[in-house]
Amino acid sequence: MADKEEVFEKVTECLVEALGVEEDEVELSASLQGDLGAESIDYLDIVFRLEKAFDIKIPRGDLFPENLLSSPEFVKDGRMTDQGLEELRKRLPYADLTEFEANPNVAEIGNLFTVEMLVKYVEDKLNS
Amino acid sequence: MRWIFVDRFLELEKGRYAKALKNVSMGEDHIHDRFPSFPLMPNSLIIEALAQTGGVLAGYSNDFRNMVILAKIEKASFHRMAIPGDQLLLETEMLEDREEGCRIAGRVSVNGDTLAEASILFANLESSDIDPEAPDNFVFTKHFLSMLGVDKVLAGVGEPE
Secondary structure (H helix, E strand, O other): OOOHHHHHHHHHHHHHHHHOOOHHHOOOOOEOOOOOOOOHHHHHHHHHHHHHHHOOOOOOOOOOOOOOOOOOOOEEOOEEOHHHHHHHHHHOOOOOOHHHHHOOEHHHHHHHOEHHHHHHHHHHHHHO | OOOOOOOEEEEEEOOOEEEEEEEOOOOOHHHHOOOOOOOOEOHHHHHHHHHHHHHHHHHHOOOOOOEEEEEEEEEEEEOOOEOOOOEEEEEEEEEEEOOOEEEEEEEEEEOOEEEEEEEEEEEEEOHHHOOOOOOOOOOOOHHHHHHOOHHHHHHOOOOOO
């Protein structure tokens, strides 16, 4: 069984290498984009490193779902529709959506991708 | 000018390594931009040469079916300058090869002296990722691959010296 502390340590290492941040900046609540300065291309790097560190396969679109914002059914006037939120819940089961659901401003969707989300995803993969 | 910073491919082994040559020449336009009285190849273009070499290695892993783009330069160090008359040996080695892309280590040397080193991340793209109107694979066209001698290397034909 995967130990949460161990998973968090390895995830931290991956993020330090991929994003060039200091170890103490990587907290569970830290958002990849907002707090750690990740850009879209960093996501590929992060997926690579996680796959290698944990010897798991992360299918494309599993961790950072694509096309979330491209459909007009999901996004209207810069805000996510109910249908969009439903889709989001399906695709990001590891994310904490409570704050976003209260104010589904699409510009802030990056805040959903947190370190905790990564740790939960990896734990789930390792334990399945 | 053409955005091709590789003159000839020497070796190419699927999923493992690629070696190519680039001659730095006074005849290149950009070489005189920096510095007007002291032409040299900018470090960014040295990286581009490595990326083009590594990009072919990356593309070959999927038999050139996908487009490959330069995604991230993770580490790059430069030990000396590349000046006209230098023949750069571009050596790239596959570190990690996955469905979504790959990571490659590159080294540039002149007469055995290391000039630069870099670690480069490439992403694989399907044409559906980009413009549906764009031609299927505009990165690895047959013309491009044949011009660089990639097809000759793969056929084991006409090895230089």
